[in-house]
Amino acid sequence: MKKCLLLIALVFSINTTFSQVSEKELLKKTEEAVAKIKEEKPNGWAKKGLFTFLANQSSFSNWQAGGQGNISGNISVNYEFNYKSDSWSWDNRLLIGYGLTKTKGQELQKTDDRFEFNSLLGKKATGYWYYSAFLNFKTQFDSGFDPADQTKKLSHFFSPAYFQFGPGMMWKKSDNLKFNIAPATSKLIVVHSHFTESGPSFGVEQGKSSRYEFGAAVNGYYKFNAMENITVENILNLYSNYLEDAQKVDLDYTLNINMKINKYLSTNFAFQTIYDDNAFRGFQIRQIIGLGLNYGF
DSSP, X not given: OHHHHHHHHHHHHHHHHHHHHHHHHHHHHHXXXXXXXXXXXXXXXXXXXXXXXXEEEEOOXXXXXXXXXXXXXXXXXXXXXXXXXXXXXXXXXXXXXXXXXXXXXXXXXXXXXXXXXXXXXXXXXXXXEEEEEEEEEEEOSSOEEETTEEEEEEXXXXXXXXXXXXXXXXXXXXXXXXXXXXXXXXXXXXXXXXXXXXXXXXXXXXXXXXXXXXXXXXXXXXXXXXXXXXXXXXXEEEEEETTSOTTOEEXXXXXXXXXXXXXXXXXXXXEEEEEETXXXXXXXXXXXXXXXXXXXX
């Protein structure tokens, strides 16, 4: 009798163990399937946007080490509307940014001013490769002044305005990792004629209001999670003009780091560097850090 009970207990234990293993395997497969569904977005349109207000302030009172009080604020809008099917990919992004800073004893100055639209259309070729066509448009909202002479206006709305477009090939593993090569890219620079009355402006010759270039463009995008609640976004744009000084490459690189505190608050760091000798013979650098108020839509 004891042997019979022992045998029953052993069989029950084995069945329980296999049942637990089977349940764990089933749970694991279910979790993998859910993760795959999240990663592979369904076909059709997907839209999302993010509004961010970034603030920074410092003040001093009887501070022997010195310093000037200042306050600054930046607003930005990042809106995406993308389409996906089994053979087509169409990614669109609108970027808007504007910022001001006020230092004690000085006039208001801009810290950011941009309006940019990017559109990238792809037709499936093989694997991660797509035949592609892209469009990029960039301009600004407000007037820009010479840092050495704040009375001398250098730019204003739609002056300059940049257009780039052309066919190419895109490698896209996901929405967060892709690059596009366009070896036959047209570029158009537009400025108001009063900026070229006494000399060239942004590469546009004296007395003219536009400049056409033809060259190659390479655009890359990579976004990843550095750790929980910290995302890192890299945006790289390169361009070479075949018609003039092809060895000179225009560069525009942006690094955005978002450290999420909760649904509405985050600490944001932005770094951007531009090299375009038509605008300035050297690197232009912009860096912003502060506490951000976020609203998704």
